[in-house]
Amino acid sequence: MTSPRLGSEHERLLKKLVLATFRRTAVPGGVVQLVGPDGPKLTVEYGGLGANDPVILGSTSKSLTAALLLQLAEEGTIDLNTPITQYLPQAGVPQDVTVVDLAHHCSGLATDATPGHMRLARGRAFRYANQNYNLLGQVIEATLGVSFSGALQQRILTPLAMADSTVENRCPETAHPAMSPRSEADCGHKRADSCGISTPTPSARQRSAERGVSATKASRAHRSFLPSPREPVGHVSIFGFPLPVRDFPAGAHSWIQAPSGATYASAADAGRFLSMLLNGGAANGQRFLSPTALHRMLHDVVPADGSPAVTGVLGESGEYGFGWIRKRFRDQWVHLHVGKVPGSTTVFVLLPALQLGFALLVNIGDFLVRQPLVERLADNIVRVLVGAPPLPIPNQWSRQVLLNATYIALLGGAAAGARALPKRTAAKLTYHALLPASLAAGVRKLSATPWPWLLRFVPEAAAVLGAGAAASGISGILALIPGSSSALKSGASSKLGTDSCRYTASRTGTHPSHNTSGEGTP
Known part of the structure; x- marks a missing residue:
């Protein structure tokens, strides 16, 4: 199966759009690869990221997990309609939750549910939760008797020649009990040097050398993007400036694990996966998914309108299938997924x-500023391809200035409490204790993100919130200490009076202690 040839005008417009957006969003590096059933059509690279450089995918990992799940379902290894407690008796979800419910995010798990805190939401309507796909990974491990990373490598990554892709490597002692001990065979063609570090494949070295990079530099560049507790991967934004960030933990107790968001891939490898799907589920002379399974992946969906997982690219309306969001635009189906993690989008x-x-793919995870602009770029690429006019892309700094002004206002409001202390004790407690606590709790609830991950996703906002709460708390303590407020005010008045006397004396040429007229003395 072949796709229509991309016209030169489309190529020119897309290149201009992508490069201009990357510049305006000030990303350290970014890549767009456009593909058809027969392979790449257009590749645009920017900054420090090439088409063969892996980044952590984030939630687009769910598309790979869903493909593996449906492959096993076709083989009869996993029954999608079976309650998951038959595979995982201690799953921590209601007894009637099936494998399909997990794939559709209809298990009843709350968005911020973690392996250690399986919090349930009200009802069983769509509610996006990483833990759903973490559990799917455990189901795969329990049925196959190998690690999820080994299964994905052997069944998807290696057969598709996704040579620059890998899965976070977990030490045997941190693996889920359902997993068998990791071995070199689990890692497919990548050899584990130590927990979390893999050597680049010969193909990766060769392609890097072809781009004019030495084998040594290629190895370092490749390793810098692979899961390692010692080397930085991607960037986060600190008040608008991108700073390198290290890998986040993605083991068995993590909120984000390999099946839900900790798979690594390059743009070229992701393109191979997408080409396979466009080619009816086949590639390299091998069938990965039948047309029936592929149709189910994309079109067996549940309503998800208004969910934060769905809003962004092409509006707020959409439905969720097996690792894909389905939307309708210009009378055709668009299937998409967005991945957002500390370090990449x-x-x-x-x-x-x-x-x-x-x-x-971009190698920065800037949840508040750049990430919405990256989603706008994806939106615009779709628009260009279907013949619709692209939307304007605001400058990254115009958004960042507004955000920084909000931070300053928050800190200023907290610091102002030291000068404008409320007179009543109840008001003092409300302003200095309850207000910061309520603000912190509100941010936590609205984001539906566990606290450790909130610190990773928006470190600058967390720092400002913490500093503001500390400043407000300290001023509140001072306000409640008897006499501290009057002491502060009297001290300020005394200083003001002394300064006034000094100013008067300097104007008259006398000192307040030398009263030449004798008036006012005892």
């Missing part, structure tokens, strides 16, 4: 009617 898009798809 990724977008996968399929347009089956056009026989086109693309992977968009």
Whole structure:
């Protein structure tokens, strides 16, 4: 199956759009690869990220997990309609939750549910939760008797020649009990030097050398993007400036694990995966998914309108299938998913009617400023491909200035409490204790993100919130200490009076202690 040839005008417009957006969003590096059923159509690289450089995918990892799950379902290894407690008796979810419910995010798990805190939400409607796909990974491990990383490597990554892709490597002692001990065979073609570090494959070295990079530099560059507790991966934003960030923990107790968001891939490898889907589930002479399974992946969906997982690219309306979000735009189906983690932002898009798809990867995870702009770029690429006018892209700094002004206002409001202390004790407690606590709790609830991850996603906002709460708390303590407020005020008045006397004396040429007229003395 072949896709229509991309016209030169489309190529020119897309290149201009992508490069201009990357510049305006000030990302350290970014790649867009447009593909058809027969392979790449267009690749645009920017900054320090090449098409063969892996980044952590974030939630676009769910698309790979879903493909593996449906492959096993076709083989009869996993029954999608079976309650997961038959595979995982201690799963921590209601007894009637099935494998399909997990894939559709209809298990009843709250968005911030973690392996150690399986919090349930009200009802069983769609509610996006990483833990759903973490559990799917455990189901796969329990049925196959190998690690999820080994299964994905052997069944998806290696057969698709995704040579620059890997899965976070967990030490045997931190693996889920359902997993068998890791071995070198679990890692496919990548050899584990130590827990979390892999050597680059010969193909990765060769491609890097072809781009004019020495083998040694290629090894260092490749290793810098692979899971390692010692080397930085990607960037986060600190008041608008990108700073390198190290890997986050993605083991068995983590909120984000390999099946839900800790798989690594390059844009070129992601393109191979998308080409396979556009080619009806087949690639390299091998069938990965039948047409029936592929149709179920993309079109067996549940309503998800208004969910934060769905809003962004092409609006707020959408439905969730097996690792893909389905939307309707210009009378055709668009299937997409967005990945957002500390260190990177990724977008996968399929347009089956056009026989086109693309992977968009940037090596920064800036949740409040750049990430919405990256989503806007994905939106605009879709618009160009279907013949719709692109939307304007605001400058990154215009958004960052507003955010920084908000931070300053928050800190200023907290610090102002030291000068404008409320007179009543109840008011003091409300302003200095309850207000910061309520603000922190509100941010935590609205974000639906566990506290450790909130610190990783928005470190600058967390720092400002913490500093503001500390400043407000300290001023509140001072306000409650008897006499501290009057002491502060009297001290200020005394200083003001002394300064006034000094000013008067300097104007008259006398000192307040030398009263030449004798008036006012005892």
